Amino acid sequence: MYSNLSNIINDINTILLPRLCFGCNALLYRGEEHICTVCRNQLPLTDYNFNAENQVDRIFYGRINIIKASAFLFFTEKGIVKNLVHFLKYKNQEQIGSFLGNWYGQLIKENNFLIDLDYVIPVPLHPAKLRKRGYNQVALFARAIAEHLNAEYMDHFLIKTANTRTQTKKTRLLRSQNTQAIYVLTDTYTLVNKNVLLLDDVITTGATMEACATALSQTPGIRLYLASMAVVP
Numbered sequence: 748m749y750s751n752l753s754n755i756i757n758d759i760n761t762i763l764l765p766r767l768c769f770g771c772n773a774l775l776y777r778g779e780e781h782i783c784t785v786c787r788n789q790l791p792l793t794d795y796n797f798n799a800e801n802q803v804d805r806i807f808y809g810r811i812n813i814i815k816a817s818a819f820l821f822f823t824e825k826g827i828v829k830n831l832v833h834f835l836k837y838k839n840q841e842q843i844g845s846f847l848g849n850w851y852g853q854l855i856k857e858n859n860f861l862i863d864l865d866y867v868i869p870v871p872l873h874p875a876k877l878r879k880r881g882y883n884q885v886a887l888f889a890r891a892i893a894e895h896l897n898a899e900y901m902d903h904f905l906i907k908t909a910n911t912r913t914q915t916k917k918t919r920l921l922r923s924q925n926t927q928a929i930y931v932l933t934d935t936y937t938l939v940n941k942n943v944l945l946l947d948d949v950i951t952t953g954a955t956m957e958a959c960a961t962a963l964s965q966t967p968g969i970r971l972y973l974a975s976m977a978v979v980p
């Protein structure tokens with residue numbers, strides 16, 4: 748009864764509340780989903796692929812042993828991508844992850860990159876953070892990409908054990924010295940000799956990806972690819 752009622756309220760809200768573009772806040776027309784046509788055409792795609800060298804690769808040179816890194820979009824201080832990530836992470840708009848993952852997954856597939864991919868793994872959240880947010884903002888992005896590439900989505904091989912949520916109260920300097928999160932591999936057997944794609948939301952310094960990739964590379968014969976929704980240029 749209760750869930751029926753809340754479904755009805757949701758339906759009424761969908762009718763009464765105008766749907767807005769997550770990129771620019773404009774009213775969405777019928778047929779437009781998540782973002783308006785203008786934002787869709789203006790999305791700053793990197794056009795990086797998994798063959799040629801790119802800026803994301805260079806972030807990780809000499810730091811970790813990976814096959815290739817890439818990113819879907821450029822992240823800028825203002826604009827569509829920043830707004831999308833903000834709604835995805837802080838405003839319960841989990842479905843933005845599917846929207847981006849479907850788009851990016853299709854692109855990767857069309858270009859015949861990562862054809863032998865076995866597993867797609869999202870950068871994990873600490874359990875306390877996961878409870879608070881209710882979802883991992885990378886999960887639906889990763890699931891959509893896994894589906895397009897015929898790979899298996901796997902979110903329990905890699906876990907985060909250190910909680911860094913108190914960092915926001917520290918100064919900028921302390922914070923930058925303290926971003927060493929602890930990521931632990933729970934299964935060292937399944938990933939042996941597998942092709943694995945690790946995904947995150949935004950790559951800035953690459954510290955998070957580096958920590959996760961370091962944990963994953965303990966697996967013998969693993970071939971590791973990294974990618975994100977966006978990269979800070």
Ligand SMILES: [Zn+2]
Binds near residue numbers: 770783784786
């Ligand atoms: Zn828009």
